[in-house]
Amino acid sequence: MSEPNSLKFAKTHEWVLQEDDLITVGISNHAQELLGDIVFIELPELGRSVSINEPIAVIESVKAASDIYAPIQGVIEAVNELLESEPTLVNSSPYESGWLFKIRMSNSKQTDHLVDLATYQREYVE
C-alpha cells in the first residue's frame, strides 16, 4: 500500500489531512500492520474538546489495546461510525474508509510538530 504524500504524520503514528481548519485523523498503514486484526474501536464523543497528545480513542486488536492521541487541539466534529460494526476497515483501508475522527481546529497554525511522509518513514517507521 502506498502512503499518501498529501498527509502529515505524528510520531505516535496518526495521520492528519488538513482542509482549512478541519482535520481528518487516522492511523498509518505501518501502525495498522503492527496492530494486526482490529476488533474494537472506541471513538471520542462529538463536541468534546481535545488537546494535543491527549489520548482520545482506543484501538483494540486481538492481542492488545492501543491509545490514539489527538494530533492537534480542537473540538471533535465527526467520528467514523462505520468502524463500530466494521473495525477492520482500519486494516483494509487505513487512509480512506478507515479514518477515525475529524477535529475542528481552534488555531490553524498549530500543525508544525507534524511531519511529512518522508520524515515519518525515516524517523518513526523502523
Add this chain to the structure above:
Amino acid sequence: MTLKSPLYNEHVALGASFTNFSGWEMPLHYGSILNEHKAVRSSVGIFDISHMGTIFVSGQGATDWLEAYLANQVSDLQQLQSQYSFLLNASGGVIDDLIIYCLAENVYLIVPNASGVDSVFDFLKQRLPEDSVKLENRSGSMVSIAIQGKSSEALMHAIFSSIKFKELKKNQLAVIEGFVDSIVIARTGYTGSDGFEVFTDRDQGLQLWKSFLNSNLDIDVYPCGLGSRDTLRIEAGYPLYGNELTETLTPIQAGLSLFLKKSLKESLRANFNEDAPKISFYKILEKAPPPRKGYELFYDTKKIGVVTSGSISPTTKKGIGFALVDSNVSLNEADKYTILIRNKKYSLMFTKRGII
C-alpha cells in the same frame, strides 16, 4: 536463549509474525489471526506445536509408576488412546496439565506445555525407579503439528492413505512406521473443531508440514499461529496453563475434576474449602471492548473476581473467556454481573464452558 522450532525457516518463508512463547520464537500469525481462526472453523488450519514437550516413558511397570504420579487414572487408558491429565504439587495445585498417549503396552508419550517441560521431566526423573522404567525427554528435538478444522480428516486422508480415519475416534491414535522414526497420529486438539495432532522426528516433520500445505486437494489449507490457537481454545472453553491453571489452584477449582481419578478427587474434596474461588466461563452480553486478563468482575458494586483469559469471539463477535470468581456465582443469571473496562461496566453472565 530463544528456542526455535525445526520448522522456523518455513514460518519465515510464509511471512509469519513471531512472538516469544515460553522461551520459544513461534508464529503469532501469518497475516491475520481472524482469518486463521475462520480457516479452522470452515476449512482446515495447520499449527506448528513443536514447542510442546514430548516425554517418553516405557518399560515394564511404566503404567503402575505413572499411576502413582499423574492425576487421572492411567490404568483406564487403553492402548492407542489418549487422556487429559495433570501433574499436581503437594497441595493439589497444578504443576502442569498434559496429554498422555498410550502408544503400546507400557509405552507412553507425555505432552506437557512448553512452560512445563522442565518441571514435569524433573519431577518424574527424581522419582524414577531403579528397575526397568525408561524416561526420555525428546522435547525440542521433535516436530509436532496440529491439523485442525472441518476438513482436517480429508487432508489427513490425502497424506496418510493407509489409515482408516473414519474409524479413528476422538482421543484415539495410530502409530505408523516412517522412514526414520515412527509417526504418532492422534485425533486430539485444542480448537474445539475436529482435528489431529502428529508427532514425529524433525526430518519427517518438515516433509509433513510441506505436504500438508501442498496437498493438491480442493481444500484451502492455512498455516495458523498461536494467536488463533488462543481464540479457538477460548471459544472451545479449554483452559490455558498460566491463566486458568496454576500452582495455587486445584483442578477442582479449575472446574476440571472430571479428569481426576476417584481417590484423588475424594482426597482433594475432603480438604476443599467451599469458599475458595473457582474458574468460570463468562459471556459479555453487550457490545464491549475485548475482555483481557486482569479486568475485574462485579456483582452490583461488589468485586467478585478477575479475568484470566478473554477475547472477542471471532464467531459471535461478543466478549467471552474465563475468570477466577467467588465460589457462589450463579450460571445463566443475566441481571447483575458486570465487567469493568476503562471505567465502564458491561453486563455479562456465567455459562457452561465454550460457545461452539
